[in-house]
Amino acid sequence: xxxxxxxSFSGLASGLDTQAIVAQLVSLERIPIGLLEARKEEEQSRLxxxxxxxxxxxxxxxxxDTLSSSSSFFDYSVGLSEEGxxxxxxxxxxxxGSHTIDVDSLASIDRWAFxxxxxxxxxxxxxxxxxxxxxxxxxxxxxGVDPAASSLNDIAALINGEAGEAVTASVVxxxxxxxxxxxLVLASIESGADSRIGSIVNTVSGLTIDPTGPDGAGNSQxxxxxxxxxxxxxxxxxxxxxxxxxxxxxxxEGVSIDLLSTTDAAAGGEVSFTIEADREALRxxxxxxxxxxxxVVDFINRxxxxxxxxxxxxxxxxAELFGDNILRRVKSEISSSIFNVDIGVVxxxxxxxxxxxxxxxxxxxxxxLTIDDTVFDEKxxxxxxxxxxxxxxxxxxxxGGVPDGDPGQFIDTTADSGLAATLMRSxxxxxxxxxxxxGSVPGIxxxxxxxxxxxxxxxxDRIEAMERRLEGFEESLILRFARLEELMGGLNAQGAALxxxxxxxxxx
Numbered sequence: 262x263x264x265x266x267x268x269s270f271s272g273l274a275s276g277l278d279t280q281a282i283v284a285q286l287v288s289l290e291r292i293p294i295g296l297l298e299a300r301k302e303e304e305q306s307r308l309x310x311x312x313x314x315x316x317x318x319x320x321x322x323x324x325x326d327t328l329s330s331s332s333s334f335f336d337y338s339v340g341l342s343e344e345g346x347x348x349x350x351x352x353x354x355x356x357x358g359s360h361t362i363d364v365d366s367l368a369s370i371d372r373w374a375f376x377x378x379x380x381x382x383x384x385x386x387x388x389x390x391x392x393x394x395x396x397x398x399x400x401x402x403x404x405g406v407d408p409a410a411s412s413l414n415d416i417a418a419l420i421n422g423e424a425g426e427a428v429t430a431s432v433v434x435x436x437x438x439x440x441x442x443x444x445l446v447l448a449s450i451e452s453g454a455d456s457r458i459g460s461i462v463n464t465v466s467g468l469t470i471d472p473t474g475p476d477g478a479g480n481s482q483x484x485x486x487x488x489x490x491x492x493x494x495x496x497x498x499x500x501x502x503x504x505x506x507x508x509x510x511x512x513x514e515g516v517s518i519d520l521l522s523t524t525d526a527a528a529g530g531e532v533s534f535t536i537e538a539d540r541e542a543l544r545x546x547x548x549x550x551x552x553x554x555x556x557v558v559d560f561i562n563r564x565x566x567x568x569x570x571x572x573x574x575x576x577x578x579x580a581e582l583f584g585d586n587i588l589r590r591v592k593s594e595i596s597s598s599i600f601n602v603d604i605g606v607v608x609x610x611x612x613x614x615x616x617x618x619x620x621x622x623x624x625x626x627x628x629x630l631t632i633d634d635t636v637f638d639e640k641x642x643x644x645x646x647x648x649x650x651x652x653x654x655x656x657x658x659x660x661g662g663v664p665d666g667d668p669g670q671f672i673d674t675t676a677d678s679g680l681a682a683t684l685m686r687s688x689x690x691x692x693x694x695x696x697x698x699x700g701s702v703p704g705i706x707x708x709x710x711x712x713x714x715x716x717x718x719x720x721x722d723r724i725e726a727m728e729r730r731l732e733g734f735e736e737s738l739i740l741r742f743a744r745l746e747e748l749m750g751g752l753n754a755q756g757a758a759l760x761x762x763x764x765x766x767x768x769x
Contacts, residue, residue, distance in 0.1 A: 453505025
């Protein structure tokens with residue numbers, strides 16, 4: 262056996278298995294290190310479980326956030342009497358009610374097509390100074406054409422380079438493969454009458470076009486003006502509305518309207534649509550909130566359970582966070598946030614919407630929530646705004662200006678707090694740093710995580726120190742046994758020599 266210092270021994274002199282003895286002694290000395298490593302693993306497991314707990318609480322906060330403001334509490338659905346004429350959707354700011362729409366015309370892009378040529382690669386300009394001029398709205402463009410690069414393809418590229426922010430130029434074969442007719446098509450990028458292409462002047466000798474613009478009614482007066490740029494027109498709730506494109510989303514607050522096709526005048530033209538709160542979406546959000554709340558409570562219940570052992574030693578098993586104050590704190594905070602309703606509010610409630618239990622959401626013996634579908638759906642149909650008022654903080658949070666560090670800094674002094682908004686603020690206090698008069702203190706989750714990480718770090722330091730001492734202990738043992746082997750080897754040699762001398766003195 263050889264140690265790190267080059268000392269070698271095998272136990273041949275002493276007859277002892279010195280390697281096994283050293284290994285056994287080192288193993289015995291390692292027992293305290295193993296105990297520390299086991300405790301470190303326990304703390305790491307606690308940290309992981311605490312992280313899972315924190316994620317559940319964050320999920321609850323996110324669900325409460327959805328129910329805490331009017332803008333996210335309500336989802337609105339749109340019902341159309343006839344599909345295909347407009348795509349309509351609504352946000353929470355849309356007024357509920359019925360509306361009508363009659364799509365008179367859709368917005369169009371102005372397009373011009375120059376007369377066709379047989380070959381798009383043939384030069385069309387015969388001399389210097391030839392050009393194409395046009396306007397788009399109030400902007401004027403001039404495209405000079407070089408005779409050496411004046412094919413239809415070249416001209417299209419020149420126009421795109423000079424006026425690409427306003428028009429698109431392309432070359433299209435409107436003929437056949439055997440009898441081609443390539444036309445230069447000029448199209449405005451924006452739709453509407455204001456983006457029409459006008460004042461066309463063409464001096465390219467090999468390219469022709471009739472530049473006559475449309476009449477006052479927007480009717481094409483030239484065969485080359487294949488579509489006339491026009492505005493979209495719709496009659497919405499009896500009012501004539503005109504836009505340069507098909508987006509009418511600024512007409513009714515919170516309502517997005519995108520025109521798809523004109524309505525059938527012969528069939529009455531007018532299409533009706535209704536905007537109302539989407540009860541199914543709201544119910545889904547309530548269910549998600551209840552599930553998130555129950556996820557937190559179920560976790561707390563599992564972590565608070567002690568399981569007795571069937572073994573003779575009587576040592577039962579406990580969860581990683583068993584006995585940790587954070588379990589009690591979180592359960593108390595979330596429960597009080599949604600169930601501690603001001604008694605004055607309840608007494609003034611004549612319709613039965615001031616508490617969760619009154620709308621069909623009750624607390625079970627284990628702390629979880631259950632929904633009575635019949636009661637809740639009846640309340641939802643009866644007064645959806647009253648249910649929203651129970652959850653939503655309609656007037657915002659105001660603590661009255663109390664300074665940081667005052668217990669009242671988290672108390673809403675306004676008339677309406679909203680259960681979901683109150684729960685959000687309660688969870689905020691647990692997840693975020695809390696302002697104080699002299700700075701801030703970490704929330705309970707961060708404090709718990711920091712404490713666990715501190716213990717893990719302490720274990721790492723102690724294990725590292727003990728490992729260093731154990732290395733020294735092992736080297737010391739090896740050195741001692743090496744010296745023992747040397748001593749035993751010397752004694753054995755002296756004994757052998759003495760035996761040889763004594764044997765020589767024996768009478769013959």
